[in-house]
Amino acid sequence: MRNIVTVIAFVTALLFSTTTNAQSSAVKKAGESVFTLTTFNADGSIHGSSYGVFVGQGGEGIAMWHHFVGADRAVVIDSKGKSHDIDVMMGVSELYDICQFRIKDKAANGLSLAKSNESASPVYLSEYSLKKVMPKKVVPQRTEKFMETYNYYVFNDVDVSNTDLGCPVVNGQGELLGIMQRPVNGGQAFSTDARIITTFKLNGLSLNDQTLRATGIRTALPTDENQATLTLMLSGQQTDSAKYQAYLNDYIEMYPTSSVGYKSKGESYVGQRNLKLADEVFKQSVKNTTKKDEAYYDYAQAMYRAVVFKADTTYTDWSFDQAMKLSQEAEKLNPLPIYKHLQAQILFAQGQYQQALDIFTALQKTDLGKNGEVFFEAAQSKMQLKAPKEEIMALLDSAVNVQPGSTSAPYVLARGRVFDASGEYRKAFLDYLAYDTLMNNRASHDFYYTKYKCEMKLRQYQLALEDIAHAIVLNRFEPTYYAEMASLQLLINKPEDAIKTCDMGLQLTQEYSDLFIIKGIAQCETKDKAAGIATLQKAKDLGDSRAPSLIEKYSK
Numbered sequence: 406m407r408n409i410v411t412v413i414a415f416v417t418a419l420l421f422s423t424t425t426n427a428q429s430s431a432v433k434k435a436g437e438s439v440f441t442l443t444t445f446n447a448d449g450s451i452h453g454s455s456y457g458v459f460v461g462q463g464g465e466g467i468a469m470w471h472h473f474v475g476a477d478r479a480v481v482i483d484s485k486g487k488s489h490d491i492d493v494m495m496g497v498s499e500l501y502d503i504c505q506f507r508i509k510d511k512a513a514n515g516l517s518l519a520k521s522n523e524s525a526s527p528v529y530l531s532e533y534s535l536k537k538v539m540p541k542k543v544v545p546q547r548t549e550k551f552m553e554t555y556n557y558y559v560f561n562d563v564d565v566s567n568t569d570l571g572c573p574v575v576n577g578q579g580e581l582l583g584i585m586q587r588p589v590n591g592g593q594a595f596s597t598d599a600r601i602i603t604t605f606k607l608n609g610l611s612l613n614d615q616t617l618r619a620t621g622i623r624t625a626l627p628t629d630e631n632q633a634t635l636t637l638m639l640s641g642q643q644t645d646s647a648k649y650q651a652y653l654n655d656y657i658e659m660y661p662t663s664s665v666g667y668k669s670k671g672e673s674y675v676g677q678r679n680l681k682l683a684d685e686v687f688k689q690s691v692k693n694t695t696k697k698d699e700a701y702y703d704y705a706q707a708m709y710r711a712v713v714f715k716a717d718t719t720y721t722d723w724s725f726d727q728a729m730k731l732s733q734e735a736e737k738l739n740p741l742p743i744y745k746h747l748q749a750q751i752l753f754a755q756g757q758y759q760q761a762l763d764i765f766t767a768l769q770k771t772d773l774g775k776n777g778e779v780f781f782e783a784a785q786s787k788m789q790l791k792a793p794k795e796e797i798m799a800l801l802d803s804a805v806n807v808q809p810g811s812t813s814a815p816y817v818l819a820r821g822r823v824f825d826a827s828g829e830y831r832k833a834f835l836d837y838l839a840y841d842t843l844m845n846n847r848a849s850h851d852f853y854y855t856k857y858k859c860e861m862k863l864r865q866y867q868l869a870l871e872d873i874a875h876a877i878v879l880n881r882f883e884p885t886y887y888a889e890m891a892s893l894q895l896l897i898n899k900p901e902d903a904i905k906t907c908d909m910g911l912q913l914t915q916e917y918s919d920l921f922i923i924k925g926i927a928q929c930e931t932k933d934k935a936a937g938i939a940t941l942q943k944a945k946d947l948g949d950s951r952a953p954s955l956i957e958k959y960s961k
Contacts, residue, residue, distance in 0.1 A: 435531035444476035456571030459515025477621035496605020609635025705731035777804030850879035
């Protein structure tokens with residue numbers, strides 16, 4: 406009988422041991438996915454530290470969000486002691502204080518998310534260690550539901566230490582339930598269902614998301630190509646060139662057969678006046694992209710613009726002739742009008758105006774003839790060829806009339822300038838008014854200066870005064886505008902205003918003699934001859950030839 410009891414006890418112990426070991430085997434690897442997290446300020450000082458866990462197979466991890474708020478960069482150290490820079494943020498839940506990110510080298514495998522919506526039991530907490538440690542069993546005090554299907558585990562706070570925060574909470578199958586958390590300002594420990602990261606969706610506008618912008622770490626590119634392209638465009642408009650280059654590299658990696666990434670990267674190098682690197686990128690585009698004609702066109706267009714604007718005159722591999730060859734390659738693959746259009750622009754830049762005009766004229770019968778550009782460029786070609794004014798104006802009229810609304814604005818302005826230059830000031834004035842309206846009264850300061858000068862010729866002094874004042878508002882650092890305004894104020898018998906305007910201009914510079922001339926005359930006209938002559942003397946000291954005769958006139 407004693408032997409039977411002994412055997413039963415032995416078997417029971419063996420079964421218990423087997424079950425315990427099975428549980429440990431299922432969850433013991435969780436510790437291999439835990440890492441330490443350290444976030445840093447821009448000056449390199451430590452901003453925060455905690456733990457987190459890798460999830461999935463691509464170097465993605467999750468951790469508490471509040472450690473990233475205000476941080477400039479972050480580093481994780483995995484269970485093997487290897488350091489990894491965090492590259493991008495993939496999503497955030499500010500409410501549940503959890504975020505997802507990806508390390509730069511992507512070289513980390515993580516835990517799988519729990520598949521069941523049911524509350525887990527048993528639950529284990531796996532701590533960070535460079536050595537193998539057994540996860541410890543933790544018992545939630547209660548489990549709540551949020552967003553209908555996700556679990557929110559609340560723990561007995563005395564069972565959770567600060568060194569547990571950020572560490573993974575797993576079920577008996579070693580699947581990730583969440584990470585151990587505690588409110589920033591203190592409170593009961595909890596774990597938000599890690600499956601919440603499946604709701605994180607980035608789009609093209611995530612770059613401007615106020616929550617994500619709370620950290621200096623950039624957001625990941627969206628997985629949708631159109632949204633990724635939007636992110637690329639928005640990033641290019643911002644000032645952080647290092648982040649923009651990172652986005653460019655990501656885009657090319659994600660979409661290696663699309664010309665968009667190569668074009669943007671090549672153009673960024675052109676902007677840096679590094680044509681050698683730009684050339685290498687465009688050659689990669691021609692080699693790798695599916696639509697070879699687009700790649701050749703992008704290459705040719707970038708080269709044409711770089712040569713026109715003399716981006717780097719020391720780099721002789723780029724030329725108009727080479728740009729022409731590339732555009733012709735694009736046309737051979739796909740005879741689109743835009744490829745022919747670029748050829749015409751290159752010919753114009755080379756001074757071959759008649760050949761350019763012939764192409765611009767032919768393109769007016771294609772879809773490009775639905776906007777004003779080819780008519781405007783034809784008009785420019787005719788100007789260079791000294792064609793009759795009537796032919797030039799007819800083309801400018803076509804450029805204005807072929808498309809309605811604000812898209813016609815540059816051609817309205819161009820026609821107005823031609824009228825202005827030929828002495829047809831009333832017609833020029835009407836076009837300037839139309840252009841201002843098309844621009845919703847938000848044109849540039851130099852436009853309002855141009856309009857002012859036209860109005861002066863028409864003796865529309867009140868309008869001219871308003872427009873020169875507008876130019877000053879848009880550019881307060883151009884002394885010529887103050888001199889022009891003061892001169893007009895003097896002309897319409899407002900010498901006191903002229904003096905004030907000159908004083909504002911003289912706050913910018915003491916080297917602009919026109920301001921002293923106008924102010925001196927205005928002072929003399931207001932019977933303050935002593936001050937006026939002293940002001941005119943300053944203009945004389947600057948070498949202004951008008952000053953001596955004015956001093957003589959007002960000294961009598």
